Amino acid sequence: MNKAPFVDGYLAYDDIGDGPPVVFLHDGTLDRRVWVQQLHAFDGYRVLNVDARGHGESSTPTTEYLRGDDVTALLDHLGLASAFLVGQAMGGTSALDTALDHPGRVAGLVLSGCGTSEQYWQSEFVVDLLKRQMECAFARDTDGYVEMFLRxxxxxxxRRPDQVEPSIRERCREMAMHTATQHARPNPVMPGKAADTWNRLSDVRVPLLGIAGELDCTDIHDMLDRIVSTVPNAKLESFAGSGHMVNMEQPERFNEAVRRFLDEVS
Structure with missing residues (x-):
């Protein structure tokens, strides 16, 4: 494990290979282990796999921060002018925030299963489970909180839980439990967000690939469609038979799509 220090802590990251840098940014509640099937799949590129603050082996935040600033802090630590950013869910919103607030530092974007950092939830499925998850949090029911996340x-x-590959569910449960037990605080410090993200999408001038699992929720599909239809140089790829965790459910196809995108634009 490598560490990129900042004022009140550090970011933990892996640094694998040589070539144009590609930063992998994981989902909220999970950690950089979601990318285990991507780490060695990009020969000719430098893969940087980082735990966000409050996740994995990185520090728990104690002061206000922006996730986009943390991405550029990692690049500064490594002496890199720019990088490609591959983000899933929260990681995708962090990548897009970086492109909006630090456009010169981003060479291209892959956004999987996300909107901007100003995401909105309207579907009954998501709204109900988010409510139940918060109820578990207030009751300090960690097992229930993690189960709602998995659902x-x-x-x-x-899909029902028994219709998902058990090893994927268990890997995600392990990561989510680690976050909930190691980083939870009574008064957590939440990250800030880039401002006015939806209205600024047309300012994103780098190539962008959106990835959506066919079985993901309607809100994700709506937000990704909105991003891809607004960013000038963007395209969308849908993965049939996959849910939200596309990179874990269909790693070979995911890697092929990302590799093809990187080779085309680098």
Whole structure:
């Protein structure tokens, strides 16, 4: 494990390979282990796999911060002018925030299963489970909190838990439990967001690939469609038979799509 220090802590990251840098940014509640099937799949590129603050082996935040600023702090630590950013869910919103607030530092974007950092939830499935998850949090029911997370973002609205590959569910449960037990605080410090993200999408001038699992929730599909239809140089790829965790459910196809995108634009 490598560490990129900042004022009140550090970001933990992996640094693998040589070539144009590609930063992988993980889902909220999970950690950089979601990318284990991507780490060695990009020969000719430098893969940087980072734990966000409050996740994995990185520090728990104690002061206000912006996730986009943390991405550029990692690049500064490594002496890199810019990088490609590959983000899933929260990681995708962090990548897009970086492109909006630090456009010169981003060479291209892959956004999987996300909107902007100003995401909105309207579907009955998501709203109900988010409510139940918060109820578990207030009751300090960690097992229930993690199970609601898995129902939302691993199973999704179209599958029962027993219809998802058990090893994927268990890997996500382990990561989510680690976050909930190691980083939870009574008064957590939440990150700030880039401002006015939806209205600024047309300012994103780098190539962008959106990735959506067919079985993900309607809100994700709506937000990704909105991003891809607004960013000038963007395209969308849908993964049939996959839910939210596309990179874990269909790693070979995911890697092929990302590799093809990187080779085309680098």
């Amino acid at each position: 939302l973002w691993v199973d999704g609205p179209h």
